[in-house]
Amino acid sequence: MSEVRVIQVNESIFAENDRSAELIRKRLTAQGTLFLNFMSSPGSGKTTTLVALINRLKGSLNIGEMDVDIESSLDAQRVADRTGIRSLQIHNGGLCHIDADMTARALLEYDTEGLDLLILENIGNLVCPAEFDTGAHKNVTILSVPEGDDKPLKYPLMYQVSDVVLINKIDALDYFDFDLEKAKERILALNPKAIFFPISAKTGEGIDEVCDWIRKELEAVRSGKL
Amino acid sequence: MEKAKIIALKESVLEDNDQDAQALREELRAGGTCLMNLMSSPGSGKTTTLLALNRAFDGRLRWGVMEADIDSAVDADTMLAAGVPSVQLHTGGMCHLDADMTRQGIRALGMEDAELIVLENIGNLVCPAEFDTGAAINMTILSVPEGDDKPAKYPLMYETCDMLVVNKIDTLPIFDFDKEKMESYARARNPEIEIFYISAKTGEGVQALADALVKKVKEWNAR
Numbered sequence: 279m280s281e282v283r284v285i286q287v288n289e290s291i292f293a294e295n296d297r298s299a300e301l302i303r304k305r306l307t308a309q310g311t312l313f314l315n316f317m318s319s320p321g322s323g324k325t326t327t328l329v330a331l332i333n334r335l336k337g338s339l340n341i342g343e344m345d346v347d348i349e350s351s352l353d354a355q356r357v358a359d360r361t362g363i364r365s366l367q368i369h370n371g372g373l374c375h376i377d378a379d380m381t382a383r384a385l386l387e388y389d390t391e392g393l394d395l396l397i398l399e400n401i402g403n404l405v406c407p408a409e410f411d412t413g414a415h416k417n418v419t420i421l422s423v424p425e426g427d428d429k430p431l432k433y434p435l436m437y438q439v440s441d442v443v444l445i446n447k448i449d450a451l452d453y454f455d456f457d458l459e460k461a462k463e464r465i466l467a468l469n470p471k472a473i474f475f476p477i478s479a480k481t482g483e484g485i486d487e488v489c490d491w492i493r494k495e496l497e498a499v500r501s502g503k504l
Numbered sequence: 505m506e507k508a509k510i511i512a513l514k515e516s517v518l519e520d521n522d523q524d525a526q527a528l529r530e531e532l533r534a535g536g537t538c539l540m541n542l543m544s545s546p547g548s549g550k551t552t553t554l555l556a557l558n559r560a561f562d563g564r565l566r567w568g569v570m571e572a573d574i575d576s577a578v579d580a581d582t583m584l585a586a587g588v589p590s591v592q593l594h595t596g597g598m599c600h601l602d603a604d605m606t607r608q609g610i611r612a613l614g615m616e617d618a619e620l621i622v623l624e625n626i627g628n629l630v631c632p633a634e635f636d637t638g639a640a641i642n643m644t645i646l647s648v649p650e651g652d653d654k655p656a657k658y659p660l661m662y663e664t665c666d667m668l669v670v671n672k673i674d675t676l677p678i679f680d681f682d683k684e685k686m687e688s689y690a691r692a693r694n695p696e697i698e699i700f701y702i703s704a705k706t707g708e709g710v711q712a713l714a715d716a717l718v719k720k721v722k723e724w725n726a727r
Contacts, residue, residue: 320545320629320658321650348630350656372660374599374630402657404546405574405599405628424649424672425547431576432627433546435597447649453675 295410298378302385302413306396307504312496313396315414317436319429320402322422323446325353327479328397332361334489339394339496344368344384346376346401353399364388375406378413394496404433415504416495422447423456430464437468442475444488449478508571508580508592511612513605515598521635525603528638532610532621538724539606539621540717541639543661545654546627548647549671551579552704554622555586559707560714565721567620570609572601579624589615600631603638620721629658640724641717643667648675652686655693662693667700669713674703 306313316324325345332341341361345354346368354367366388370376381398390396398414400407419440421429424447430437437443443465445458458476465472473491477484498504532539544550554569561567568589571579580592593609595601601609606623613621623639625632644665646654649672655662662668668690670683683701690697700716702709 319547319627319650320654321647347657349659350653352653352656372630372634374628401630402545403599403628403630405597405626406631409597422547422649424647424675425545428576428578429546431578432573434575450649450675450678453678 292409295378298382299411299413302378302382303415306390306413306415307499309391310500311390311393311396312492312499313398313414314492315398315400315412315417316420317400317404317407317417317440318402318420318422319404319425322402322420322425323479324399324402324420325356327420327444327446327477328399329357329360330479330482330485331488331492332357332363332397334485335395335492336361336363340392341395341397342388342390342393343397343399344388345399346370348372348401370401374401374403375410376400376412377410381412395492404429404436408433408436408439415499416441418442418444420444420446421461423450423454426454427457427461427464430461430468434468437465437472440469440472442473442491445474445476446479448476448483449481506584508577508584508590509612510577510592510594511609512594512596513601513608515596521602521604525636525638528603528607529640532638533640533724533727535616536725537618537621538641538721539610539623539637539639540641540643541623541625541637542643542645543625543629543632543665544627544645545629545647545650548627548645548650549704550624550627550645551582553645553669553671553702554583554588554624556702556704556707556710557714557717558586558588560710561718564718565619566615566617567622568613568615568618569622569624570613571624572609572626574626589613595626599626599628600635601625601637602635606637619725629654629661633658633661633664641666641720643669645669645671646686647672648679648681652682653689655686655689659693662690662697665694665697667698670699670701671704673701673708674706
């Protein structure tokens with residue numbers, strides 16, 4: 279009797295992506311680079327927050343940044359102009375997210391050797407980016423006050439996959455009906471381990487605390503705890 | 505409070521969404537119904553704008569709303585509480601609606617005599633722009649806190665839309681939002697786009713938007 283060949287076909291594209299992501303993570307861990315993936319809605323302040331964080335950290339850390347956009351190069355240019363660090367613009371040609379393979383391809387173009395911190399600014403989208411592991415050590419999502427405290431109810435996966443939630447534009451709290459406690463409660467219901475930082479990228483409030491967290495995570499990567 | 509009916513949408517198997525969307529548009533026009541697809545980022549104020557429009561319509565339109573979300577029924581519950589017939593559509597994690605999913609929603613809403621049906625799409629500036637839902641009018645909302653550069657970064661959304669509503673203009677004094685820059689980005693993509701400035705919260709500009717919409721809907725349905 280001839281042997282029947284069995285082919286497993288039910289493995290998802292996500293499994294393949296997860297493997298690529300794991301390779302990226304291992305490589306960056308081995309070279310001592312912390313890799314953070316920043317996600318949020320369009321206009322919640324990713325670039326402004328990154329500029330504030332990078333300017334605070336660049337004296338003590340060697341930082342690289344990759345910016346994903348559909349076709350404009352506004353963000354990478356802004357980061358480069360306002361921080362002086364090396365920034366790479368990735369155009370993904372209309373796609374709604376970036377996955378591990380796209381990150382790996384970008385990393386071929388971008389020398390990360392010697393970086394303490396590598397930052398990925400994802401496409402502004404609360405749905406699709408949450409589905410793809412990019413190889414980052416930690417996922418950070420930004421929720422801005424004007425978007426409202428109900429976002430975790432409507433986009434649950436984003437909050438489930440995020441290790442840290444930055445609540446941005448807190449300088450505008452007086453103008454909006456945003457209940458900080460309610461937002462936290464809703465996020466914790468989805469992800470009990472979520473860490474919060476209320477910030478204003480504009481005024482600088484809360485930025486130091488986020489920087490401290492980043493330094494701690496870098497230590498964790500270097501001591502083999504991440 | 506009346507609770508919204510929740511419809512779990514099935515993923516469509518049709519190959520040609522454009523063809524299906526065109527067929528749906530024709531069916532709706534034959535039945536005297538105008539479908540409007542409302543798109544924006546999460547949290548730019550889609551539901552609040554619809555509530556403000558409802559007040560400004562002041563009974564001039566028979567209309568209903570389909571609220572699409574990945575999870576929760578907060579939006580449809582809100583519309584129902586305001587007396588607008590609504591159903592909640594759940595996409596099961598999908599980032600957009602296509603024509604077939606829209607058709608499932610329209611069937612569930614069950615308003616054959618509606619002059620206007622609004623599809624409140626998933627909050628997303630990328631994927632919904634790629635799928636024709638069969639709508640006669642595509643509208644997008646850009647809220648002031650999101651910034652004036654959005655039309656440069658999400659160009660397809662602005663190419664696809666007939667009407668652009670700039671919301672939360674009551675917060676213009678506290679954000680760096682350059683109206684002229686935003687308009688030039690938007691018109692570079694779509695010279696025909698109609699732009700309205702409103703605050704759904706304070707009601708500013710809502711009457712003009714409602715009047716324009718009522719006119720568009722009546723004209724479409726008379727064609």
